[in-house]
Amino acid sequence: MQRILSTALPAHIGETVRLAGWVHRRRSLKSVAFLILRDAAGLAQVVVSEQAARARLEELPEETTVRVVGTVTANPSAPGGVEVTSPVIEALGDPAEPPPFDLYRPDLNVSLPVLLDHAPVALRHPKLAAVHRVGAAAVAGFRTALEEMSFVEIHTPKIVGTATESGANVFELDYFGRPAYLAQSPQLYKQIMVGVFERVYEVGPVFRAEPSDTARHLASYTSLDAEMGFVDDHRDVVAACHATVGGMLAAIRDLAGPSLDLLGVTMPALPREPLVVHFSDVLEMIGTATGQDVSAEPDLAPAHERWLGEWALREHGSDFVFVEGYPTAHRAFYTHPDPARPGYSRAIDLIFRGLELVSGGQRLHRYGDYVRALTARGESDLSAYAGYLDAMRHGMPPHGGFAFGLERFLARLLDVPNIRQVTLFPRDLHRLSP
């Protein structure tokens, strides 16, 4: 007999079926006992009335894996309107040791350290599993949206010979007796690959030796990266990013509906056309609204991003707002300046519900500009950038791209305060296991 999933039960009323899963919960009443079985699809109620079967159920603690063969019976008062009766229950392994918390309660009310220490079992809680189903749907949507725009998937090195993007916050490793580093981002490689495919994307781990212990930072996270050639300016990047975020939200709705319901998620509002404001206009609006003089600020402080998020929702009904034109001096060396406004750049950020989610923009593409930009930032030895500069020297189109962390997106979408709550097995200053 082929196994069916719990959600398929209503289609089999009156039939004998085979289920398999975990003992989610047992409830023993006077005349009957209930086994709530959990499988990948959901929960099934199994009614155990025969004495010998009740005795056997006593010996199968929560989380034991079992196979159940029984009759599907309609019962309007059962969850989902069906239950399994006259079951034969067979353990698929040894009786499980019960977890240190009750996975069957609606919420896993344990502290974050306890949750993370016991992640291999805690993640089985339906609400925690739902978080990662939403994550998987988000990544699927990221890929689909970019594939539809002819982006090609790439896999770039995670071990690099030089710590190019920033000297600090980089993990060093012993590479066959010489030093090497974990890549902080695929930035330089994805730009190189624009020379090959014009449009590329990558989903992969990035590594930051973050010495700060905050709710927003991890030592490793899943970076969603895209880069595209032959752009007119950063507005082409804004359009691609906007379409990508739209595709992610659509995929989450399509693929993770039950998880959204379980988590009670309010899906964010994304307008049809991207909402874009210039950095200097943001500062002016904030100055006018708050009476503070912020006109000399080189970047948006978290409070400014929050203000802007509220403004975007209030004035434009949008949970997303792009900021363009950040001052060049405060962005990475490869940032393309705005030729029309000295000091300002073609860098963009996407603010999602008042928090910076995406960073990107148009990049420099002329070899000479790179040499000047790197030299101006005090890089004396350009050989560290050899392969990257080769790509520029041998002809690169105007290009740009964007990147963001999957976990940060999930935390904001699900309104979770600590990024560790939406990361499978987080790595930080203190945590290296499980």
Added chain:
Amino acid sequence: MQRILSTALPAHIGETVRLAGWVHRRRSLKSVAFLILRDAAGLAQVVVSEQAARARLEELPEETTVRVVGTVTANPSAPGGVEVTSPVIEALGDPAEPPPFDLYRPDLNVSLPVLLDHAPVALRHPKLAAVHRVGAAAVAGFRTALEEMSFVEIHTPKIVGTATESGANVFELDYFGRPAYLAQSPQLYKQIMVGVFERVYEVGPVFRAEPSDTARHLASYTSLDAEMGFVDDHRDVVAACHATVGGMLAAIRDLAGPSLDLLGVTMPALPREPLVVHFSDVLEMIGTATGQDVSAEPDLAPAHERWLGEWALREHGSDFVFVEGYPTAHRAFYTHPDPARPGYSRAIDLIFRGLELVSGGQRLHRYGDYVRALTARGESDLSAYAGYLDAMRHGMPPHGGFAFGLERFLARLLDVPNIRQVTLFPRDLHRLSP
């Protein structure tokens, strides 16, 4: 005017269009010059007859990025039956420095070290780019096949606290002042995640400090991993792996047809039902065929795998053959023994054209079995496996899975002798850049 790609030209005969791309090649004849433009889709022939335009083209070396506005004109003798006439050509950057090899020749006849040293530019050669388009299609097919079977995508840690899978060949890094290691595979984590989603998959980098300098080994490669719960035995894993490989081949045909044509690839034959032979039967067949006594061999030597590959093609018309039942002692500690045949296991390999591609099988799932297996292999401190053993202790179903390297699959598919030829930016004993 919206840019169009070179492959769209035949649909625009008589119209003025805008193209953009790289100067792939210039050919100057007496009365006319040709610019072959390369973009993401292919090549376009641009006819330059006006004197001033010819002079300007002289100043745009190969690989310079340009924009071309001109008229699409039918010409049966032009490649694709169309060319662009009366062009206005505008450089999008500075004149490129010509690469150290001719990207416009049908094949890039350079040594492997030269190719790898200059990968940022060499990868632009249409045949090298085609390799990685096939790779992207293969990965897309891997995901689609598994999603259709309800596998959920996961992202597991690449930095781990203990070198559990094998003490040797592991990269050590400085993790905030204490030692940590790069994950050699997502094996333990994907098994843990079977407890959450039943079926999971991951596409991501794995790291092996391979001290050997061979054509088959890399220090890092892209691992395609899947793991599934509630299996009856390893044959369920064989079926899922077979379906996945079938999905990959279909996706390659569907998504990378032009690249296959360019590379002249003979697509492999995959039978409808998986071809499976037992390890002991393989040895017996080889003994009979060769007259050698191989009955005591603990594993298949490369020569045996080649023999088996030829046998599968000759006798069954298949480029793929699964081997089941490898001796338990020579497989990883988590390997499930075959209860019916002491000494043999439920481990599988998939041999693709005479080379081991996939490893997998059914795993142990009882906590007690893990403690015994690890202890028997001399592991004195099981705390290194704490999270993994927690998952087993708290109830795991019978499960199994498989894994293989994207690059090894590509090398075999494309009949390329060295795996570095199908890796974007390979990492090995000697190479850490570009």
